[in-house]
Amino acid sequence: MLGDLPIEIEPEIATQYGVRAAVVVGLILQEPEGIDKSSILRSLPFISRPSLGSVLNRLLDGAVIFAHRANPFIVQQILKSKALSTTGYGRLTCSWCDCQTLVLSNHHFPVPAKEGGMDTVEICSNCHTEYHYLINQPIYRHSRYHHAD
Numbered sequence: 001m002l003g004d005l006p007i008e009i010e011p012e013i014a015t016q017y018g019v020r021a022a023v024v025v026g027l028i029l030q031e032p033e034g035i036d037k038s039s040i041l042r043s044l045p046f047i048s049r050p051s052l053g054s055v056l057n058r059l060l061d062g063a064v065i066f067a068h069r070a071n072p073f074i075v076q077q078i079l080k081s082k083a084l085s086t087t088g089y090g091r092l093t094c095s096w097c098d099c100q101t102l103v104l105s106n107h108h109f110p111v112p113a114k115e116g117g118m119d120t121v122e123i124c125s126n127c128h129t130e131y132h133y134l135i136n137q138p139i140y141r142h143s144r145y146h147h148a149d
């Protein structure tokens with residue numbers, strides 16, 4: 001998990017982009033599948049959002065990192081791994097997080113309806129909102145792990 005490993009600082013990155021950028025790169029390096037901006041901010045609370053934005057832009061320009069669209073199956077995996085501890089309200093069960101709920105959303109997955117997707121999943125409102133939030137975040141990946149999706 002994030003923050004469990006010491007962050008590796010690459011001296012060349014620190015020299016060229018500054019120590020703060022080198023810490024960001026070290027964190028991104030720990031996530032081969034990539035990491036979104038909110039998770040970086042949570043792990044590095046001493047960096048402000050605007051300052052992180054400019055650091056990321058400089059690293060993108062230098063091809064130190066790459067921005068990807070989130071993979072639908074990885075987002076699904078994240079949401080399925082939530083361990084909700086409270087009993088929900090309602091008699092329906094979310095097919096992803098297994099919570100009990102009153103309302104299930106018929107969500108097009110993995111291909112959105114507007115792109116011709118036909119398959120749907122029945123998920124709770126919480127998973128649905130989180131899915132659409134996560135799928136719209138750029139995911140930053142270290143150039144070491146860069147490959148075409």
Ligand SMILES: [Zn+2]
Pocket residue numbers: 094095096097098099123124125126127128
């Ligand atoms: Zn759910």
Ligand SMILES: [Zn+2]
Pocket residue numbers: 106107108128132
């Ligand atoms: Zn949806």
